[in-house]
Amino acid sequence: MKYVKPLRLLGDALKTKVSVPGRFLGLDVGDKYVGLAVSDPSNMIASPLSVLLRKKTNIDLMATDFQNLVKSFSVSGLVVGYPFGKLNNVEDVVTVNLFIEELRKTEKLKDVKYTYWDERLSSKFKRRQCWTSLPL
Template identity: 65%
Template structure:
């Protein structure tokens, strides 16, 4: 996996021609689960996808899951939620960094570009939205993780899609 700055990842998407157009995968990395969201082919709208169980001792299995998703959705990169980009020593931020480092060590995702995006309160926002639904705990956690990933990815997409200077000329 290769880290790229958020702007550079979006510019790379814009440079692709219509046949190579790739989508983005949003990741909300937690201690036990990784919530996933995927963009539409035009990279305008994020939709919930699924939740992966985080297998800390079997990271190669997670890498294989990501390989399948890359193939299935023609993914061009990952947008990884990062707890407050200004507080790098935050324990949750360290956990995200360790997760990405472990994925990189598998060697299975060499061509994948990724960037970090501030996830500021995405999980809390989703929690407040779904609380009135009174979902069973397991379903609630799954919904929360998927929609936190949607919030991360949609925040990224909205930020760069609103920048007219990035439009191809």
């Protein structure tokens, strides 16, 4: 796996010489679970896909699952939610960093690019968006 900046990941996906650019696989890494979402073919909207149980003993199985998802959805990169900023818990940062490092060590995704996406305030934004979209 190779880290790239968010705009480069999108640019690389758009430069591919195929009729439809690759999709992105989103990862929401937690202590016990990893939430997965996949983008639509135009990379405008991500939809929930599944949730994987996270244990130290199953990182190899998870890497295999990611390999299969990369193939079946033509994934061009991973977008990993990252708790940037001082307001977030340091444990959350360590959790994400350790997971990505463990995933890299499996070497099953060595040709896959990934980037981090700032997930600060994403829950607040979702709640506000939900409330503002309700009819009065």
